[in-house]
Amino acid sequence: SIDADRLLSRIRALGDIGRDSGGRLTRLAASDADKAGRDRLVQWLCEAELEVVVDRVGNIFGIWRDAGNAANAPVLIGSHIDTVIDAGIYDGCYGVLSGLEAIQTLREAGTALAHPIAIAAFTNEEGVRYAPDMMGSLVYAGGLSVDEALATVGTDGSVLGEELRRIGYAGADGPDFSKPHAYVELHVEQGPVLEREGVPIGAVENLQGISWQRITIEGVANHAGTTPMSMRRDPGYAAARVIGFLHDRATTSNTPTVATVGCIAFEPNAINVIPSRATFTVDLRDPDTERLKAEEAALAGYLQDLAAVEDMTIMTERLARFEPVTFDARIVGIVEEAARMRGLASKRMTSGAGHDAQMIARVAPAAMIFVPSVGGISHNPREYTADVDLVAGANVLLDVIQRLAAD
Amino acid sequence: SIDADRLLSRIRALGDIGRDSGGRLTRLAASDADKAGRDRLVQWLCEAELEVVVDRVGNIFGIWRDAGNAANAPVLIGSHIDTVIDAGIYDGCYGVLSGLEAIQTLREAGTALAHPIAIAAFTNEEGVRYAPDMMGSLVYAGGLSVDEALATVGTDGSVLGEELRRIGYAGADGPDFSKPHAYVELHVEQGPVLEREGVPIGAVENLQGISWQRITIEGVANHAGTTPMSMRRDPGYAAARVIGFLHDRATTSNTPTVATVGCIAFEPNAINVIPSRATFTVDLRDPDTERLKAEEAALAGYLQDLAAVEDMTIMTERLARFEPVTFDARIVGIVEEAARMRGLASKRMTSGAGHDAQMIARVAPAAMIFVPSVGGISHNPREYTADVDLVAGANVLLDVIQRLAAD
Ligand SMILES: NC(=O)NCCC(=O)O
Ligand SMILES: NC(=O)NCCC(=O)O
Numbered sequence: 001s002i003d004a005d006r007l008l009s010r011i012r013a014l015g016d017i018g019r020d021s022g023g024r025l026t027r028l029a030a031s032d033a034d035k036a037g038r039d040r041l042v043q044w045l046c047e048a049e050l051e052v053v054v055d056r057v058g059n060i061f062g063i064w065r066d067a068g069n070a071a072n073a074p075v076l077i078g079s080h081i082d083t084v085i086d087a088g089i090y091d092g093c094y095g096v097l098s099g100l101e102a103i104q105t106l107r108e109a110g111t112a113l114a115h116p117i118a119i120a121a122f123t124n125e126e127g128v129r130y131a132p133d134m135m136g137s138l139v140y141a142g143g144l145s146v147d148e149a150l151a152t153v154g155t156d157g158s159v160l161g162e163e164l165r166r167i168g169y170a171g172a173d174g175p176d177f178s179k180p181h182a183y184v185e186l187h188v189e190q191g192p193v194l195e196r197e198g199v200p201i202g203a204v205e206n207l208q209g210i211s212w213q214r215i216t217i218e219g220v221a222n223h224a225g226t227t228p229m230s231m232r233r234d235p236g237y238a239a240a241r242v243i244g245f246l247h248d249r250a251t252t253s254n255t256p257t258v259a260t261v262g263c264i265a266f267e268p269n270a271i272n273v274i275p276s277r278a279t280f281t282v283d284l285r286d287p288d289t290e291r292l293k294a295e296e297a298a299l300a301g302y303l304q305d306l307a308a309v310e311d312m313t314i315m316t317e318r319l320a321r322f323e324p325v326t327f328d329a330r331i332v333g334i335v336e337e338a339a340r341m342r343g344l345a346s347k348r349m350t351s352g353a354g355h356d357a358q359m360i361a362r363v364a365p366a367a368m369i370f371v372p373s374v375g376g377i378s379h380n381p382r383e384y385t386a387d388v389d390l391v392a393g394a395n396v397l398l399d400v401i402q403r404l405a406a407d
Numbered sequence: 408s409i410d411a412d413r414l415l416s417r418i419r420a421l422g423d424i425g426r427d428s429g430g431r432l433t434r435l436a437a438s439d440a441d442k443a444g445r446d447r448l449v450q451w452l453c454e455a456e457l458e459v460v461v462d463r464v465g466n467i468f469g470i471w472r473d474a475g476n477a478a479n480a481p482v483l484i485g486s487h488i489d490t491v492i493d494a495g496i497y498d499g500c501y502g503v504l505s506g507l508e509a510i511q512t513l514r515e516a517g518t519a520l521a522h523p524i525a526i527a528a529f530t531n532e533e534g535v536r537y538a539p540d541m542m543g544s545l546v547y548a549g550g551l552s553v554d555e556a557l558a559t560v561g562t563d564g565s566v567l568g569e570e571l572r573r574i575g576y577a578g579a580d581g582p583d584f585s586k587p588h589a590y591v592e593l594h595v596e597q598g599p600v601l602e603r604e605g606v607p608i609g610a611v612e613n614l615q616g617i618s619w620q621r622i623t624i625e626g627v628a629n630h631a632g633t634t635p636m637s638m639r640r641d642p643g644y645a646a647a648r649v650i651g652f653l654h655d656r657a658t659t660s661n662t663p664t665v666a667t668v669g670c671i672a673f674e675p676n677a678i679n680v681i682p683s684r685a686t687f688t689v690d691l692r693d694p695d696t697e698r699l700k701a702e703e704a705a706l707a708g709y710l711q712d713l714a715a716v717e718d719m720t721i722m723t724e725r726l727a728r729f730e731p732v733t734f735d736a737r738i739v740g741i742v743e744e745a746a747r748m749r750g751l752a753s754k755r756m757t758s759g760a761g762h763d764a765q766m767i768a769r770v771a772p773a774a775m776i777f778v779p780s781v782g783g784i785s786h787n788p789r790e791y792t793a794d795v796d797l798v799a800g801a802n803v804l805l806d807v808i809q810r811l812a813a814d
Contacts, residue, residue, distance in 0.1 A: 085680070133679065189633070191630070192634075212678060212679075223785040225665065225690070226599075226758075227599075228663070236650060239647075258635065262676065264672075264673050271538065273669050376634065380628040
């Protein structure tokens with residue numbers, strides 16, 4: 001079994017890197033805080049005597065191989081250490097540090113395996129600063145060219161490639177394996193299912209589709225006091241209509257569709273000026289491809305009608321679009337089996353969040369392991385998973401990779 | 408008559424001060440751009456040999472008096488030179504520069520008057536950076552203590568008093584008259600009425616009430632992908648409901664009530680995070696005191712119900728509250744008479760915008776003169792008034808102050 005204290009103390013230590021003066025944890029991709037987190041991770045990888053490799057998009061790999069297995073592709077354990085704004089400490093970091101812990105445990109036990117084992121911390125999984133999300137793993141899996149990724153302009157106007165150079169994580173060729181033997185990702189559920197059902201292990205068999213758009217509505221700035229209601233072309237009001245439409249439609253639909261408007265800005269954003277422009281993001285998700293398409297079409301239709309009725313220009317920009325993914329059935333079975341051997345109940349389930357596993361599934365058999373999130377809360381400083389569940393998940397990961405690396 | 412070329416060239420010169428690299432004019436109160444505008448104005452006041460006085464809240468006065476009238480209170484012409492974000496060039500500046508032009512014209516003609524004439528450029532009329540609006544004239548009229556005004560924290564976290572010191576416009580005691588003999592303000596209408604009716608001069612007899620609030624809704628940040636719609640407490644959605652309520656209620660009311668949401672912010676403002684908090688401003692106006700109160704009460708009731716239904720905390724902060732004002736009937740009559748003598752049609756009307764005249768009316772007989780705004784557009788770079796209308800308005804101002812200063 002893994003060293004619970006070592007794992008938990010590392011999770012807490014990494015969770016203290018990138019706190020602002022108000023105590024809020026924010027380690028956006030390729031920021032100074034991300035650099036500090038990366039530096040600490042690399043230090044741990046070096047202490048564990050792993051071979052450390054950074055690729056051009058900043059993905060960090062720590063590889064354990066020996067003379068006996070070096071010719072084979074490694075089993076890869078991955079996740080990310082970038083965070084959202086005002087984040088919890090588990091999202092992503094738990095998976096990376098559990099992977100490191102599993103490798104160290106096997107190595108210290110002198111276990112000989114047919115395949116090397118590697119861990120990866122993928123760049124910009126959250127997608128908060130640079131869209132799309134899961135960018136590092138998408139590049140690794142060949143779904144986005146590295147040059148395109150490096151040219152991405154962030155919400156703050158920064159360019160990812162420049163920021164990676166600035167923080168010293170613009171690497172070179174990357175690891176010598178382009179397709180892992182298998183891929184496993186351990187993550188907090190971030191949703192309410194496991195806690196509600198009292199099940200400690202989720203064997204994740206699929207992952208819903210994700211559609212991200214940025215919508216810009218242009219109206220006419222005018223004076224808040226002198227402009228009669230009938231003469232207004234107020235894009236802030238139009239944006240409010242769209243937010244209401246998305247929320248009410250998803251809420252009353254009786255489907256698992258979720259719709260979120262997380263970012264908004266008005267221009268010029270002055271108290272006595274009817275906005276000239278409203279910009280906001282839409283995050284739409286559904287486990288069913290056809291339904292996700294239908295939701296996107298419904299939004300497009302609504303926007304078209306709204307533009308006509310309100311006499312405004314509405315522009316839509318796609319920021320991310322990922323189809324639902326089905327994970328490798330054999331690995332899902334191995335996760336269930338590993339849980340059972342540890343005396344832990346498990347449950348096959350869907351992932352509501354996007355994960356690097358979703359990208360790596362394009363090039364290798366992949367699956368995920370979830371542990372419960374208290375209150376189903378994530379992307380929030382109150383994100384929390386009990387230590388006993390963290391340790392149980394890491395032990396299941398240990399058993400799963402040992403099994404996958406054996407043949 | 409006034410020197411049209413001198414007036415128009417000054418309006419254009421001041422309108423070029425404070426443009427950003429994109430050509431957008433923004434001279435927020437007590438900013439570097441405002442300092443540059445103030446410096447230019449003071450230079451013109453000095454060239455016109457006026458006595459220049461700056462008071463503690465940064466109001467600039469230019470006084471013309473002679474040995475014969477120095478014992479009497481001056482007739483005051485006022486307005487402001489601060490702007491909104493991405494502003495037009497006429498709002499405020501037209502009134503200040505026309506006042507200067509009128510004084511220079513009278514002086515150059517050797518006119519002897521029973522009262523001195525002064526012009527004032529009041530600090531922070533727009534209220535965009537520091538609330539409330541009309542702050543400088545409110546302080547001058549005794550409606551707000553100067554210390555309270557100087558302690559105001561702006562939208563950018565700055566403190567007005569510190570900013571005034573920084574730009575060199577934190578003055579001392581101010582002018583030696585606390586109550587002008589009379590007050591007149593010339594302004595572009597900023598609304599559609601005069602242009603629609605083809606009338607060049609508005610004799611403004613009253614001004615609607617203004618209610619500004621900042622509303623903060625607190626929900627629960629959570630993951631956009633994993634949180635079922637039924638488990639969300641999304642303050643962004645709640646804010647959208649309020650924006651829709653305000654707009655639809657004002658639009659369908661058959662009253663002149665106007666309601667505007669000009670500023671909004673979500674926290675943490677990330678694409679895949681349900682916001683934890685939404686903050687927005689509400690600008691409510693009505694010429695009728697009781698109706699304005701009823702609109703405020705309707706909003707408060709809506710917020711209370713919403714907080715209960717959506718299980719959120721809603722906080723309301725008052726940023727400005729001004730009752731409707733009725734101007735001095737004698738001066739309104741003088742404006743009409745002056746227009747008629749110049750062969751110009753005039754119309755008694757209400758002001759939709761707030762103005763310094765509204766504050767000064769507390770301590771002196773006051774009224775305003777409006778000229779047409781093309782398309783009723785203001786607080787927008789497309790704000791425009793034809794030169795012929797600008798000149799006509801300034802000549803009416805000239806005649807009105809000459810008459811007011813005569814006895
Ligand atoms: N796991 C996780 O929070 N990923 C971020 C990408 C997303 O699902 O929005
Ligand atoms: N005239 C003018 O635009 N004043 C600004 C204050 C307001 O009415 O919002």
